[in-house]
Amino acid sequence: MSSDQQRYAISFTPAPHEALGIVGASWVGRNAFSGASIEPPMIGGLSLAETSFHTALPRRYGFQGMLKSPFYLADGMSEAMLLNALMRFATGWQPFWLPRLKVVQRGGILAFAPAVAVPELDELAAAVVCELDPFRAPLSEAELERRDTGLLSPVQFTNLHRWGEPDVMSAFSFHIPLTGPLDAREMARMERAVSEFFGPILQEPVEFENIALFVEEEPGAPFCVHSLHPMGALPARKIA
Numbered sequence: 001m002s003s004d005q006q007r008y009a010i011s012f013t014p015a016p017h018e019a020l021g022i023v024g025a026s027w028v029g030r031n032a033f034s035g036a037s038i039e040p041p042m043i044g045g046l047s048l049a050e051t052s053f054h055t056a057l058p059r060r061y062g063f064q065g066m067l068k069s070p071f072y073l074a075d076g077m078s079e080a081m082l083l084n085a086l087m088r089f090a091t092g093w094q095p096f097w098l099p100r101l102k103v104v105q106r107g108g109i110l111a112f113a114p115a116v117a118v119p120e121l122d123e124l125a126a127a128v129v130c131e132l133d134p135f136r137a138p139l140s141e142a143e144l145e146r147r148d149t150g151l152l153s154p155v156q157f158t159n160l161h162r163w164g165e166p167d168v169m170s171a172f173s174f175h176i177p178l179t180g181p182l183d184a185r186e187m188a189r190m191e192r193a194v195s196e197f198f199g200p201i202l203q204e205p206v207e208f209e210n211i212a213l214f215v216e217e218e219p220g221a222p223f224c225v226h227s228l229h230p231m232g233a234l235p236a237r238k239i240a
Contacts, residue, residue: 008082008135009061009214009223010068010128012174019201020101024063027178027197028055032062032214033225043193054190057109057180061223062214065112065176067128069165070216070223071136082135083227086213089131090229095209096120101202103194104175108182110190111175112202121174121208128211129168139164 014021016033025031029038029052040051073082098121101112114121139147139160147160156166167173179190195202208231215226 004072005218006079007070007072007216007219008079008226009064009066009070009216010086010132011064011066011212011214012176012208012210013062013064013212013214013225014206015210015228020204020206021063023198023201024176027194028058028063030059030062030222032064032223035222035224041197043197045189046193051193054179054182054186058177059222061177062225063176064212064214064223065174067125067174067211068132068136068168070214071164074135074137077135082132083213085132085135086211086227086229089128090211090231093124093127093211093231095207095231098206098208100205101176103178103191103202105187106173106175106177109177110179110182110187110194111177113173113175118174122172124208125172125174126169129163129165133163136164 013032014024016022016025016031026038026041029040030036031038040048040055042048043051073079096118098114098118100115102115104111104113106113144160147166148157152160152166153171155169155171159168159171160166163169178194182190210228210230212228213226214223216223
């Protein structure tokens, strides 16, 4: 696949052996590490068809919370250069713990978010956006128009034109999407289903110890984990 058709995203995702990662992959119906599909879970009050339909959007992106939204590589940049930079970046940050996650509503979808503010996470996300921005190809005029919904705040508008995405820096709010858009009736049912399915896992803190590079190999393809970059002094490891 030609690299100019690939997009990359920089995110947090639990390691594949962790309980949250295993259950999260089962919820969205796809393992973003292996690319394997997973049959939708059986949940009281929801049919398999409903679960599959409402998780279609996060299934494409995988169980992840983005720090830097999908981007094409800028002219003169290569995947190898991005990998090296991300590896060096990750070694400069120490792992930290997220408090327990809670189910929240974000822009008409359900998502997980930390129950309390995590300054380390906000600082890390801002640094990812800023320090790795030279790898991002500028948005075209058509892309800017599409992303400017007319409802952006002045801060979001400025972010869009400076960083290529509106919800960064002071507008950043970390979350892991769990559904696509829902109406009010569906929202309540799906929120109950999420709480039932994830159960006691939501009471556990989550270690933020890796920064993940996701790749979309061609337009519309599912995002897969390309590599995990451990925070601290270990080298990145390629996901086969």
